[in-house]
Amino acid sequence: MKGLVRWGIAAVFVVATALPARAKNWDEPMSWDVCLDAADLNTSDTVTVRGIVQPEFFAAAAFIYPSGTFAVASASKPLTSCTTSASSVGLFFARGSAVGNLPADASQSAPDIWLVEWYFRFDSGGAFSTMGPVVGVAAGSTYAQTITGAFGLDGHAWKDHAWKDKTTARGQAVITVLSSAGVDGSTVSAFRITVP
Secondary structure: OHHHHHHHHHHHHHHHHHHHHHHHOOOOOEEEEEEEOHHHEEEOOEEEEOOEEEEOEEEEEEEEEEOOOOOOOOOOOOOOOOOOOOOOOEEEEEEEEEOOOOHHHOOOOOOEEEEEEEEEEEOOOOEEEEEEEEEOOOOOOEEEEEEEEEEOOOOHHHOOOOOOOOOOOOOEEEEEEEEOOOOOOOOOEEEEEEEO
């Protein structure tokens, strides 16, 4: 019993000394993962963008998961399912239209595939949105989306964060491509979003 009490006191001490350090880090960037399979998409007719058949217009809804839920895919380890034991923390909504075949984009080495609006709604309260192109880059590569707004981000996950109680947010979200359906054997698309 004395050993159990000692372990309990030690655990309380560790947690108590860690809390101030955690509080100082709330303003650091935060990240989440999103994975989409065919069932998460409503699509229109298709177009071929640089040899890859894509929907011309789409709408999507999928779960948001903690960062690190999905690994970066490769030819030797493609991402073939969004199934995970991780618990979702919210819902992701998107709509977009293909822009990859338009003349202004044709000369870019990393093509813009779609112009999208993304909306992230959290179970703990609040949401934020982004807008910009989805860029056709390899898994592990990054690109940016413009943060267009935020509201009510005062739930548990946002406690004391710089965005708490804000109705607007500025800056860029960084998108890390985790997988693209039809590339390197992956059958689902996944990304990580990191906000300042």
